Amino acid sequence: MDRDRSSLRERHMEFLYFPGCTLNTKAQNLDEAGRGCAKVLGFELKELSNWTCCGATFPLAKDDIMALAPPARLLARAKEEGSTLTTLCSVCFNVIKRTNQLIKGDEEKREKINTFIEMNYQGDVQVLHYLEILKREVGFDTMKGALKRNLQGMKVAPFYGCMLLRPFEEMEFDDKEAPKIFEEFLDAINCEPVDFPYKIECCGAFQSVGAPEVAVECAYAILNSALRNGAEAVTTTCPLCQFNIDNMQREIHQRYNGFPGIPIIYFTQLLGVALGLPVETLEFHRNDVDPRPLLKKKGLL
Amino acid sequence: MKIEISRGKVHNAFAQKVEEISGQNLFACYQCGNCTAGCPVSFAMDLGPHQVIRYSLLGLEEEVLECNTFWMCASCLQCTSRCPKGLDIARIMEAIRLVILRRKERLDRLEVAELSDEFLERIPQIALISGFRKFTS
Numbered sequence: 001m002d003r004d005r006s007s008l009r010e011r012h013m014e015f016l017y018f019p020g021c022t023l024n025t026k027a028q029n030l031d032e033a034g035r036g037c038a039k040v041l042g043f044e045l046k047e048l049s050n051w052t053c054c055g056a057t058f059p060l061a062k063d064d065i066m067a068l069a070p071p072a073r074l075l076a077r078a079k080e081e082g083s084t085l086t087t088l089c090s091v092c093f094n095v096i097k098r099t100n101q102l103i104k105g106d107e108e109k110r111e112k113i114n115t116f117i118e119m120n121y122q123g124d125v126q127v128l129h130y131l132e133i134l135k136r137e138v139g140f141d142t143m144k145g146a147l148k149r150n151l152q153g154m155k156v157a158p159f160y161g162c163m164l165l166r167p168f169e170e171m172e173f174d175d176k177e178a179p180k181i182f183e184e185f186l187d188a189i190n191c192e193p194v195d196f197p198y199k200i201e202c203c204g205a206f207q208s209v210g211a212p213e214v215a216v217e218c219a220y221a222i223l224n225s226a227l228r229n230g231a232e233a234v235t236t237t238c239p240l241c242q243f244n245i246d247n248m249q250r251e252i253h254q255r256y257n258g259f260p261g262i263p264i265i266y267f268t269q270l271l272g273v274a275l276g277l278p279v280e281t282l283e284f285h286r287n288d289v290d291p292r293p294l295l296k297k298k299g300l301l
Numbered sequence: 302m303k304i305e306i307s308r309g310k311v312h313n314a315f316a317q318k319v320e321e322i323s324g325q326n327l328f329a330c331y332q333c334g335n336c337t338a339g340c341p342v343s344f345a346m347d348l349g350p351h352q353v354i355r356y357s358l359l360g361l362e363e364e365v366l367e368c369n370t371f372w373m374c375a376s377c378l379q380c381t382s383r384c385p386k387g388l389d390i391a392r393i394m395e396a397i398r399l400v401i402l403r404r405k406e407r408l409d410r411l412e413v414a415e416l417s418d419e420f421l422e423r424i425p426q427i428a429l430i431s432g433f434r435k436f437t438s
């Protein structure tokens with residue numbers, strides 16, 4: 001274990017970090033825990049200077065170049081400050097990574113975008129999600145060596161949602177129908193990953209604004225599936241997923257009488273618990289269904 | 302419903318516009334229904350995504366623009382990832398939204414003024430911003 005820790009320190013890894021607007025406000029629990037864990041694991045998250053919102057949607061119309069400007073601009077700035085850019089929010093990750101792929105592969109659009117943002121960016125920043133940093137750069141084995149609390153026996157359902165994975169060819173994240181990285185992560189922190197058929201389903205995304213009654217049904221299907229498969233908690237990487245399956249449980253309770261409710265915990269919060277971070281720094285008061293009773297029951301608080 | 306099929310109808314201006322904005326060839330669709338079967342919100346749609354594609358090619362512009370399918374679509378890309386013909390159906394749904402949102406009447410699907418203060422307090426930026434991107438002109 002000591003050897004692992006010291007080898008981490010020797011490597012001194014530094015990654016540019018794009019928090020995104022939601023992590024700066026409502027999803028501070030995702031952000032703060034992520035920053036705290038990075039410190040313990042010996043890598044530095046250097047916040048990108050001067051960032052803006054990425055737009056929260058990758059434009060699906062072929063002629064919509066305008067919506068590519070914000071993510072392109074922040075990629076171009078990242079290039080000036082480093083070589084690898086990381087995010088915690090799945091949606092930011094999706095928008096930035098897809099934009100990067102497009103700039104790399106489409107010369108005509110690259111020129112248009114560069115002319116518009118008055119920069120010269122070629123698509124050569126590496127974009128990694130925080131989970132990929134843990135797996136590829138830190139290493140799940142090394143992470144195991146740094147654990148301070150034992151989460152053994154805690155049954156957690158990993159909810160991937162859509163944006164980490166799709167489109168599969170561009171995101172290059174994991175298998176499109178049977179991804180494993182989240183399970184490997186849970187294994188590494190001694191949780192018991194719960195396999196459930198809804199792990200790559202959509203939570204309704206922005207329909208929580210457009211058609212909330214529909215988003216509630218999506219969330220219910222996901223949570224019901226996790227519960228049926230024995231989950232005690234669900235973990236997410238995305239503030240939109242989190243909102244839809246955590247906060248919207250209020251509506252689920254109104255519609256479905258016997259729904260027991262289930263805590264939804266950001267993956268960085270779980271990691272923070274496992275790494276022994278002080279619980280106050282993990283901002284559990286921001287989770288709508290309070291995970292602390294479960295953590296207490298497991299002897300972790 | 303009686304539908305008259307002609308060459309002109311199949312290559313109608315509406316379908317062409319959808320193809321242009323989405324960059325997808327609607328004729329590639331062979332109506333297997335995979336997209337609709339895997340769609341997490343199809344239960345709330347008037348027509349399945351595969352029907353929307355066929356209706357467009359049949360020149361049923363009004364029926365398509367009046368159905369709620371593309372407004373219900375959550376851009377989750379499940380259909381896109383599973384279409385055996387490689388069609389990006391999520392782009393087709395976006396294109397139809399844009400046919401409406403780009404009209405000069407600016408008929409937005411979502412009105413900020415109609416969202417309650419309590420709801421605005423509650424939702425995270427990410428939901429609002431992506432919602433506005435999808436539902437307003």
Ligand code: SF4
Binds near residue numbers: 052054057
């Ligand atoms: S995707 Fe969301 S969290 Fe990320 S920057 Fe955009 S709006 Fe903010």
Ligand code: SF4
Binds near residue numbers: 090161163203204238
């Ligand atoms: S499940 Fe919903 S919020 Fe989560 S990534 Fe997918 S679209 Fe986004």
Ligand code: SF4
Binds near residue numbers: 330337350384385388
């Ligand atoms: S999955 Fe593809 S080919 Fe099948 S109906 Fe849908 S769009 Fe058509």
Ligand code: SF4
Binds near residue numbers: 336340342378
């Ligand atoms: S992208 Fe839209 S149409 Fe396709 S599966 Fe998702 S919600 Fe359904």
